[in-house]
Amino acid sequence: MKGMDGLRGHLVREYRKRTAKSRAVFLRARKVMIGGGSHTIRLWKPYPFLAAGAEGPEVRDIDGNTYVDYWQGHYANILGHNPGLIRRGMSACVGRGALHTGFEAGHQIELAEALVRAVGGGDAKVRFTTSGTLATMYAVMLAQGLTGRDLVLKVGGGWHGASPYLLKGVNFRAEEGFEGRESAGLLDDIVRRTLITRFNDGDDLRRVVKANGDRIACFIVEPFLGVGGFLPASREYLELARSLTERHGIILIFDEIISGFRFCPAGVQTLYGVRPDLTTFGKIIGGGHAVAAVVGPSKLMEGCERSGRDRVMFEGGTFSSHAEYMKAGLIMLGHLARGAATIYPRLARAGEKLRRGVERAFAAEGIAARCTGDGNDVIRGSSLFMVHFPREKEAACDRPEVLHDERRMDRVLREDLLKLALLINGVNVVHGGGAVSAAHRERDIEATLAAYGEAARLFKKYLG
Numbered sequence: 015m016k017g018m019d020g021l022r023g024h025l026v027r028e029y030r031k032r033t034a035k036s037r038a039v040f041l042r043a044r045k046v047m048i049g050g051g052s053h054t055i056r057l058w059k060p061y062p063f064l065a066a067g068a069e070g071p072e073v074r075d076i077d078g079n080t081y082v083d084y085w086q087g088h089y090a091n092i093l094g095h096n097p098g099l100i101r102r103g104m105s106a107c108v109g110r111g112a113l114h115t116g117f118e119a120g121h122q123i124e125l126a127e128a129l130v131r132a133v134g135g136g137d138a139k140v141r142f143t144t145s146g147t148l149a150t151m152y153a154v155m156l157a158q159g160l161t162g163r164d165l166v167l168k169v170g171g172g173w174h175g176a177s178p179y180l181l182k183g184v185n186f187r188a189e190e191g192f193e194g195r196e197s198a199g200l201l202d203d204i205v206r207r208t209l210i211t212r213f214n215d216g217d218d219l220r221r222v223v224k225a226n227g228d229r230i231a232c233f234i235v236e237p238f239l240g241v242g243g244f245l246p247a248s249r250e251y252l253e254l255a256r257s258l259t260e261r262h263g264i265i266l267i268f269d270e271i272i273s274g275f276r277f278c279p280a281g282v283q284t285l286y287g288v289r290p291d292l293t294t295f296g297k298i299i300g301g302g303h304a305v306a307a308v309v310g311p312s313k314l315m316e317g318c319e320r321s322g323r324d325r326v327m328f329e330g331g332t333f334s335s336h337a338e339y340m341k342a343g344l345i346m347l348g349h350l351a352r353g354a355a356t357i358y359p360r361l362a363r364a365g366e367k368l369r370r371g372v373e374r375a376f377a378a379e380g381i382a383a384r385c386t387g388d389g390n391d392v393i394r395g396s397s398l399f400m401v402h403f404p405r406e407k408e409a410a411c412d413r414p415e416v417l418h419d420e421r422r423m424d425r426v427l428r429e430d431l432l433k434l435a436l437l438i439n440g441v442n443v444v445h446g447g448g449a450v451s452a453a454h455r456e457r458d459i460e461a462t463l464a465a466y467g468e469a470a471r472l473f474k475k476y477l478g
């Protein structure tokens with residue numbers, strides 16, 4: 015059978031042949047776990063492989079298959095899986111009795127100092143927590159508490175985790191664009207109070223701020239849009255965001271949970287030369303562990319130290335600044351700082367080779383595919399890549415409104431079919447691509463491009 019169904023049938027059969035043990039475990043998991051696992055994005059169809067171990071650029075499943083991995087721990091593992099230097103550092107730490115939580119100890123001060131440097135130094139303070147979702151939630155609460163205002167502004171396509179204030183305008187739907195709520199269980203009032211503006215669109219930002227400026231507590235934006243499409247903010251956009259928010263007393267939050275330490279050994283804000291009020295970090299800063307943080311000037315962060323009802327209850331949580339995790343983060347950031355001159359240019363070259371190589375692999379079979387993830391005049395190179403299949407060849411892939419619109423992009427082809435086509439060729443991706451790590455070698459990149467070539471030939475055979 016030709017067409018999408020024929021292709022899907024072929025891919026599922028091939029995947030099942032290779033992953034019988036994973037399937038059996040998945041069926042067992044489904045009896046006791048929602049959807050058979052712990053995170054929706056890991057639960058692709060027909061079922062995910064079960065990881066047996068991961069090392070450097072690769073992950074191994076329980077059936078004995080090995081995949082070059084670009085998911086890399088939700089983009090946290092910039093040095094690849096299980097880096098020896100972090101493993102060794104943590105073993106020593108555990109040996110000294112550091113497997114504890116609930117005390118102020120360990121390396122949290124040094125990690126906090128590194129994060130203060132990462133936003134340009136000066137009079138900044140840090141509070142740690144354990145997930146990006148919590149960091150952005152606390153940052154928004156802090157902004158609302160400090161300003162006494164009740165509106166939150168974010169961009170369409172911006173993903174900041176599942177905090178109630180920010181569960182709007184992540185997915186694009188034909189009937190409502192980015193104006194929809196993302197979850198049941200949210201108070202209508204909170205959903206109404208979250209406003210959406212278009213990413214990289216200065217005019218739209220001016221319009222929203224002009225209409226609501228004195229009620230907006232904060233504007234939260236990723237300087238490099240992650241889930242929304244791997245798109246860098248323009249310098250002018252962030253400068254405008256800075257000046258408008260300053261003028262209207264709005265707290266500007268840069269969510270650097272993906273972009274922090276991804277393009278340079280600091281927040282990407284240091285490349286833009288635009289300093290927000292608050293910054294959220296996560297992912298890379300934990301060296302593969304559950305560490306996230308909010309960083310900002312003392313006069314704002316001290317909102318958590320007030321007394322009585324004016325206090326913003328930003329408690330990091332039971333596992334905040336876990337001694338072992340702090341150590342892992344410190345090793346990670348130290349290594350990135352010392353190796354920056356070689357690590358980041360190498361990552362950028364590999365990212366570029368993948369982005370252009372993937373486009374060429376599909377073009378060779380007459381299929382239009384585009385990769386986002388490129389830098390711009392500020393971010394000179396990038397290790398990220400996301401694949402898109404435009405329904406019209408010439409579609410401009412530079413806005414989340416386009417990339418998320420099923421009418422303009424074939425997202426089923428990417429999410430369901432490309433995923434499986436690459437898995438049966440030994441490559442694991444997310445949204446058709448992912449993040450290169452420092453552990454990916456030249457031969458991994460070549461093998462990856464060969465796998466995309468196989469996927470493109472299969473697509474042509476069934477869909478051409």
Ligand SMILES: Cc1ncc(COP(=O)(O)O)c(C=O)c1O
Nearest residue numbers: 145146147173174175240271272
């Ligand atoms: C930009 C951004 N902010 C926040 C989050 C939420 O982080 P976490 O998954 O650690 O809760 C994510 C997660 O992907 C993210 O990409």
